[in-house]
Amino acid sequence: MSLNVDFRANGSADSVGVDLSEPTATAKACEIQRVGIPGDSSPRPVPVTHPSSYGLSTQCVHAGEHRQKADGAITTPIHTASTFTFSSTDELIDFVEGRHEREEYGRYGCPNEKSVEAKLAALDRAEDAILYSSGMSALVGLLMTSLGQDDEIVFFDQCYHRSRQFCAQHLARFGVRTIQVPTGDMDAMAAAITDRTKLLVSESPTNPHLTAIDLDAFADIGRRFGVKTLIDATLATPANVRPLDHGIDFVLHSATKYLGGHNDLLAGVLCGRKEDLDPVRAMRGCLGNINSPHNMYLLERGLKTFDLRMQRHNENGMAVAQFLQQHPRVDRVFYLGLPSHPTHAIAAAQMSGFGGLVTFTIKDADWRQTSRVVDATRIARIAPSLGGTESLIEQPYVMSYYHYTADQRRQFGITDNMIRFSCGIENSDDLIADLDQALSA
Numbered sequence: 001m002s003l004n005v006d007f008r009a010n011g012s013a014d015s016v017g018v019d020l021s022e023p024t025a026t027a028k029a030c031e032i033q034r035v036g037i038p039g040d041s042s043p044r045p046v047p048v049t050h051p052s053s054y055g056l057s058t059q060c061v062h063a064g065e066h067r068q069k070a071d072g073a074i075t076t077p078i079h080t081a082s083t084f085t086f087s088s089t090d091e092l093i094d095f096v097e098g099r100h101e102r103e104e105y106g107r108y109g110c111p112n113e114k115s116v117e118a119k120l121a122a123l124d125r126a127e128d129a130i131l132y133s134s135g136m137s138a139l140v141g142l143l144m145t146s147l148g149q150d151d152e153i154v155f156f157d158q159c160y161h162r163s164r165q166f167c168a169q170h171l172a173r174f175g176v177r178t179i180q181v182p183t184g185d186m187d188a189m190a191a192a193i194t195d196r197t198k199l200l201v202s203e204s205p206t207n208p209h210l211t212a213i214d215l216d217a218f219a220d221i222g223r224r225f226g227v228k229t230l231i232d233a234t235l236a237t238p239a240n241v242r243p244l245d246h247g248i249d250f251v252l253h254s255a256t257k258y259l260g261g262h263n264d265l266l267a268g269v270l271c272g273r274k275e276d277l278d279p280v281r282a283m284r285g286c287l288g289n290i291n292s293p294h295n296m297y298l299l300e301r302g303l304k305t306f307d308l309r310m311q312r313h314n315e316n317g318m319a320v321a322q323f324l325q326q327h328p329r330v331d332r333v334f335y336l337g338l339p340s341h342p343t344h345a346i347a348a349a350q351m352s353g354f355g356g357l358v359t360f361t362i363k364d365a366d367w368r369q370t371s372r373v374v375d376a377t378r379i380a381r382i383a384p385s386l387g388g389t390e391s392l393i394e395q396p397y398v399m400s401y402y403h404y405t406a407d408q409r410r411q412f413g414i415t416d417n418m419i420r421f422s423c424g425i426e427n428s429d430d431l432i433a434d435l436d437q438a439l440s441a
């Protein structure tokens with residue numbers, strides 16, 4: 001299988017084939033191809049990256065970037081332009097007739113966004129990636145492209161509450177039906193499919209219950225019924241699982257979380273086959289939910305250390321979960337790395353790490369007693385979100401489900417005594433000592 005990734009610098013573009021076939025001895029060496037850049041008679045070296053042979057950190061640092069950038073800068077220059085000039089009408093016609101790929105207008109993307117898209121495509125071993133201004137706008141972008149009046153989507157019912165809200169409240173206004181089935185129940189998913197079904201959607205792991213979905217089985221249902229599949233892998237990240245390798249059609253990440261990783265930006269990304277994503281990209285050109293070059297500079301910088309950070313998030317998640325599991329005040333711990341998690345076996349078979357998010361419940365506690373534990377932590381900050389360098393703690397009932405009825409919360413599995421802890425990259429001993437004192441406060 002081969003894939004084309006566009007590398008752009010200085011307003012010009014060149015297409016570089018990225019070979020995803022099994023690595024060979026020569027493929028392991030860092031190859032430099034000499035590729036002519038349109039409008040530039042002197043060929044210049046650009047990188048050829050080999051996702052299947054280079055390690056994740058190497059990809060994080062180098063994939064998607066020009067080897068030689070403007071003025072020899074090692075980092076991608078921030079292109080602040082909202083529009084891009086043509087030297088002549090003939091050059092414009094070349095572009096309009098598709099002979100010369102390049103930038104045109106900021107709403108269709110910018111060089112900084114393109115470079116990060118190529119990096120993210122490499123990390124997920126995808127043909128293409130499209131960046132959005134947030135994870136939610138990535139989801140909305142795909143749904144608005146894929147669905148029309150009287151179409152249906154089927155969701156597993158454990159999911160980020162805003163995804164559920166968008167489908168139930170907003171898609172419904174356009175005549176789209178959303179069917180929710182119990183998370184992980186593949187028979188229920190298959191039974192819910194009709195000839196109007198256009199998309200099957202799940203998170204893996206789910207937020208906040210951390211349920212792993214059997215990705216092979218999920219992809220298989222999609223293939224059997226000819227329906228596209230989407231996995232929101234925000235909590236797993238490409239460091240821990242690559243849903244496309246399991247035959248899933250689209251993978252979504254809120255890059256606000258681990259990919260950006262510093263609690264300082266919002267972004268979302270959709271990865272998949274180029275032919276599937278082309279219409280989605282065209283829709284993004286209408287919606288305009290793109291990223292500023294400055295935001296993309298931050299994301300590219302954050303991604304350089306993504307693999308290193310994920311190793312620490314995975315270690316901290318496991319250490320904190322193991323500590324909580326044996327604590328007398330803790331009733332239940334949801335963490336895929338623990339054999340006690342109902343979907344541990346699925347996760348162990350398809351994931352290489354279990355992430356930094358740990359959900360747990362306090363024994364015999366009402367919501368107020370639970371909030372006292374939250375308030376007593378000294379390192380973790382009380383905030384929504386997850387996946388950044390700073391540990392965050394929240395009580396889902398208060399943070400996200402306060403305005404839901406008790407019945408709805410029960411239906412979504414949100415209990416009053418539940419706490420969600422997003423391990424940052426601090427030292428696990430400190431996080432554990434802090435949780436220990438908070439639990440005894």
Ligand SMILES: Cc1ncc(COP(=O)(O)O)c(C=O)c1O
Nearest residue numbers: 134135136160207234254256267
């Ligand atoms: C699993 C999951 N998907 C999507 C989103 C939405 O991402 P964003 O906040 O970047 O819009 C979130 C946000 O918390 C999430 O947890």
